[in-house]
Amino acid sequence: MKILTQHINEPGIETFDVYRKHGGYTAVEKAIKSMTPDEVVEEVKKSGVRGRGGAGFPMGMKWSFLAKPEGVPRYLVCNADESEPGTFKDHYLMKSIPHLLIEGMIVSSYALGANKSFIYVRGELLYVIAILEKAIAEAKAKGFLGKNILGSGYDLELVVQPGGGAYICGEETALLESLEGKRGNPRNKPPFPAVKGLYQCPTVVNNVESISNTPWIINNGGEAYAALGVGRSTGTKLISASGHIRKPGVYEIVLGVPVEEFIYSDEYCGGIRDGHYLKALVAGGSSVPILPANLITTTANNEPRLMTYESLSDGGFATGTMLGSGGFIVFDETACIVKNTLNFAHFYRHESCGQCSPCREGTGWMEKILYRIENGRGTQADIDLLVDVSRKIEGNTICPLGDAAAWPVASAIRHFRHEFEWHISHPEEATRPGAVYPTEAVLN
Amino acid sequence: MEAIETPLLKVTIDGIEISVPPGTTIMNAARKIAEADPEQHDKVPPAMCYYEPLKASGGKCRACLVKVAAGSEKDPRPMPKLVPSCITQVQDGMIVENTTNPAVLETRKGIVEFLLLNHPLDCPICDQAGECYLQDFSYEHGVVDTRTQEERRTFEKHDLGPYIQLHMTRCILCYRCVYTADQITNKRVHGVLNRGDHAEISTYIEKAIDNDFSGNVIDVCPVGALTDKTYRFKNRVWFTKPVDAHRDCEKCSGKVTLWYRGEEVIRVTGRKNMWGEVKEFICNTCRFEKKETRDWTIEGPTRIERSSVISANKYGKNLIAKPDFALKLAKSQYKKIDDSRPYITDDQTIRQLSIENNKLANERSLASD
Ligand SMILES: Cc1cc2nc3c(=O)[nH]c(=O)nc-3n(C[C@H](O)[C@H](O)[C@H](O)COP(=O)(O)O)c2cc1C
Ligand code: SF4
Ligand code: FES
Numbered sequence: 001m002k003i004l005t006q007h008i009n010e011p012g013i014e015t016f017d018v019y020r021k022h023g024g025y026t027a028v029e030k031a032i033k034s035m036t037p038d039e040v041v042e043e044v045k046k047s048g049v050r051g052r053g054g055a056g057f058p059m060g061m062k063w064s065f066l067a068k069p070e071g072v073p074r075y076l077v078c079n080a081d082e083s084e085p086g087t088f089k090d091h092y093l094m095k096s097i098p099h100l101l102i103e104g105m106i107v108s109s110y111a112l113g114a115n116k117s118f119i120y121v122r123g124e125l126l127y128v129i130a131i132l133e134k135a136i137a138e139a140k141a142k143g144f145l146g147k148n149i150l151g152s153g154y155d156l157e158l159v160v161q162p163g164g165g166a167y168i169c170g171e172e173t174a175l176l177e178s179l180e181g182k183r184g185n186p187r188n189k190p191p192f193p194a195v196k197g198l199y200q201c202p203t204v205v206n207n208v209e210s211i212s213n214t215p216w217i218i219n220n221g222g223e224a225y226a227a228l229g230v231g232r233s234t235g236t237k238l239i240s241a242s243g244h245i246r247k248p249g250v251y252e253i254v255l256g257v258p259v260e261e262f263i264y265s266d267e268y269c270g271g272i273r274d275g276h277y278l279k280a281l282v283a284g285g286s287s288v289p290i291l292p293a294n295l296i297t298t299t300a301n302n303e304p305r306l307m308t309y310e311s312l313s314d315g316g317f318a319t320g321t322m323l324g325s326g327g328f329i330v331f332d333e334t335a336c337i338v339k340n341t342l343n344f345a346h347f348y349r350h351e352s353c354g355q356c357s358p359c360r361e362g363t364g365w366m367e368k369i370l371y372r373i374e375n376g377r378g379t380q381a382d383i384d385l386l387v388d389v390s391r392k393i394e395g396n397t398i399c400p401l402g403d404a405a406a407w408p409v410a411s412a413i414r415h416f417r418h419e420f421e422w423h424i425s426h427p428e429e430a431t432r433p434g435a436v437y438p439t440e441a442v443l444n
Numbered sequence: 445m446e447a448i449e450t451p452l453l454k455v456t457i458d459g460i461e462i463s464v465p466p467g468t469t470i471m472n473a474a475r476k477i478a479e480a481d482p483e484q485h486d487k488v489p490p491a492m493c494y495y496e497p498l499k500a501s502g503g504k505c506r507a508c509l510v511k512v513a514a515g516s517e518k519d520p521r522p523m524p525k526l527v528p529s530c531i532t533q534v535q536d537g538m539i540v541e542n543t544t545n546p547a548v549l550e551t552r553k554g555i556v557e558f559l560l561l562n563h564p565l566d567c568p569i570c571d572q573a574g575e576c577y578l579q580d581f582s583y584e585h586g587v588v589d590t591r592t593q594e595e596r597r598t599f600e601k602h603d604l605g606p607y608i609q610l611h612m613t614r615c616i617l618c619y620r621c622v623y624t625a626d627q628i629t630n631k632r633v634h635g636v637l638n639r640g641d642h643a644e645i646s647t648y649i650e651k652a653i654d655n656d657f658s659g660n661v662i663d664v665c666p667v668g669a670l671t672d673k674t675y676r677f678k679n680r681v682w683f684t685k686p687v688d689a690h691r692d693c694e695k696c697s698g699k700v701t702l703w704y705r706g707e708e709v710i711r712v713t714g715r716k717n718m719w720g721e722v723k724e725f726i727c728n729t730c731r732f733e734k735k736e737t738r739d740w741t742i743e744g745p746t747r748i749e750r751s752s753v754i755s756a757n758k759y760g761k762n763l764i765a766k767p768d769f770a771l772k773l774a775k776s777q778y779k780k781i782d783d784s785r786p787y788i789t790d791d792q793t794i795r796q797l798s799i800e801n802n803k804l805a806n807e808r809s810l811a812s813d
Binding site: 168183353365395 | 505509558559561591617636638639640643
């Protein structure tokens with residue numbers, strides 16, 4: 001069952017005509033001609049679709065929180081800043097089938113009563129911006145955008161904004177600051193964007209994939225969407241699979257596929273590359289806790305682990321992780337966990353906006369300690385220091401980047417402490433090029 | 445005419461109840477408690493970035509994080525995370541834990557550690573020493589030992605015009621000067637360059653600094669990152685004598701504090717209240733160009749209501765009670781000192797011991813390289 005990628009390989013699907021031939025823009029017609037905005041919101045609520053940008057917040061609920069004061073414009077902003085290491089699904093969707101997002105933007109803007117909406121695209125993706133702008137021009141020429149859409153009296157202007165070139169601009173309030181032309185610093189919350197967002201007006205921020213689901217939901221009904229998946233994980237999800245697997249790529253799965261099937265079946269990742277075996281998994285982008293081999297395909301209670309929000313987080317952070325943005329990074333036994341943790345820590349230090357002291361100073365400190373450990377100059381006390389620093393960041397910052405920096409470090413130490421200890425106790429071996437903790441020694 | 449009555453909200457901070465108008469933050473409610481009763485000074489969360497007169501300040505340093513044990517009368521659930529008291533508004537029936545919550549105190553120790561992590565600790569040569577809020581914050585809320593051995597970030601010093609020096613190495617990125625520069629001119633200026641622990645206060649503010657009120661960035665800086673070049677290395681602040689004075693000024697209120705060394709005015713600043721905030725910004729003429737007693741009408745000695753070094757040994761009973769953190773800390777440290785050891789008084793032994801100690805310390809630091 002495919003919702004987003006069903007027609008993605010059709011030749012010419014990036015053009016209006018081919019997209020239209022495959023049922024494109026029928027959702028706009030249906031919504032605008034036969035539904036009230038509130039009915040559209042209701043369908044999205046019924047679908048149970050959850051935000052695909054990382055936090056997994058129910059989309060319909062977010063929409064219903066939107067404040068609607070008289071005489072104040074409301075905005076819909078699409079978060080297309082996709083910069084989370086390991087995540088590359090929005091990029092794939094926008095460049096291959098741009099009209100899907102545009103159709104979703106029209107339907108969603110109509111539902112929210114927005115007359116001007118924005119797509120904030122990662123600044124590096126210049127060619128994608130060109131593709132989107134071309135598609136917008138086509139849709140406008142056909143009367144699906146602009147003034148008086150399909151003769152309904154509803155106006156919508158769609159603006160593509162190149163991003164400011166920083167990971168932090170993907171955090172929704174930093175994105176809004178950046179969109180307003182300022183430095184992309186996250187705002188303190190409350191007030192939330194639903195009350196005071198873009199230009200202090202009520203605003204909804206949603207991910208590309210979240211919005212791209214709405215045409216199907218309108219065409220087929222929220223209940224049909226909710227019938228897919230397991231429990232509160234409804235519908236399909238794009239997974240960006242990378243790392244030591246046979247077939248890296250973007251896969252659309254119905255939520256609920258067992259993790260084991262996703263990694264090993266030929267339909268998806270095709271298993272670990274030849275001659276190697278699974279060692280660790282980062283299931284939802286670099287920000288989520290890393291899992292060791294024994295907690296990947298089964299939970300701590302020995303139940304099969306499924307690709308759902310609930311199953312992946314089963315056991316909390318002690319033995320679980322998060323679905324996050326679906327950046328699925330698989331590591332085999334040749335991966336050094338210390339080196340990988342250093343790599344992530346380096347990223348977060350580089351991307352911290354620097355407003356709040358725990359994140360600004362803590363991310364740099366963690367990187368420096370990890371750098372010493374990786375280079376054979378660590379002490380055993382450094383491991384506990386790292387855990388303590390990560391705890392002092394977590395929960396104490398303005399935006400979740402602080403948590404996102406703390407979790408990979410804390411979880412790597414939780415599950416792979418022996419590797420850190422080995423780096424410290426065997427500095428000579430550990431600093432040889434390509435050195436990895438001798439896993440077999442433990443297995444035997 | 446009848447005044448419209450807005451119902452007051454009741455909030456409890458560390459067990460002390462106070463009623464405040466809607467819109468009041470936890471920080472300002474706590475300050476009200478202390479303004480009414482100086483004994484309760486330690487109930488006020490420390491603020492390193494919040495500055496009441498500056499719009500949009502606060503929420504960044506996280507020094508003021510507190511626990512909300514009950515959100516409100518209507519919804520008495522505790523808030524899941526610690527909240528920044530400087531920007532969190534009170535609700536009716538809110539219960540706040542500041543000094544009574546161990547997690548708050550532990551987190552605050554962490555914040556001190558973070559703020560000092562890249563700080564040069566060059567207090568002995570820093571003009572701000574003695575009136576530095578980072579010094580106060582770390583004495584009152586920090587721990588004595590350091591857990592870092594990493595190299596600190598450094599920057600070149602930079603002159604912002606003829607009067608102000610930016611010493612970015614000492615900066616804690618509170619953004620107060622950025623808001624000041626922003627709010628005294630109507631041209632918006634980008635205040636910060638780069639990100640994370642490599643971010644720096646941009647010298648673009650130099651442009652805003654070409655303004656009659658630019659000197660105020662010195663007063664709002666909690667540390668010694670922005671200093672007065674006309675006062676540089678003139679004296680340690682605790683040897684100076686602050687006096688309130690005013691003059692007729694067409695640009696500002698003309699209400700200042702003069703800092704005397706003997707008969708000489710060596711510095712002019714805005715008047716800081718008990719929270720270290722200048723409510724009436726002064727102009728550069730008053731600050732940098734009026735350094736003769738005859739320029740001013742003297743009002744009398746400045747009452748310094750803070751626990752920092754500048755207030756020490758100055759005006760006897762005018763001194764407010766020091767928050768007892770430092771005292772408690774000192775006591776706990778003090779107990780560890782072995783009193784039974786006889787005091788060494790003879791010069792020869794003292795010299796010998798100090799040479800040996802030095803040698804040991806050198807060896808230790810060489811070994812750890
Ligand atoms: C540091 C950081 C980076 C983020 N980057 C992105 C991003 O690139 N794309 C995205 O959709 N959401 C990103 N988010 C999540 C957004 O803040 C926000 O939750 C999301 O756009 C909401 O959309 P959704 O509800 O449809 O998922 C990021 C969050 C943080 C804290
Ligand atoms: S947590 Fe980090 S990225 Fe987020 S506001 Fe604070 S310093 Fe900036
Ligand atoms: S004073 Fe509240 S966060 Fe800085």
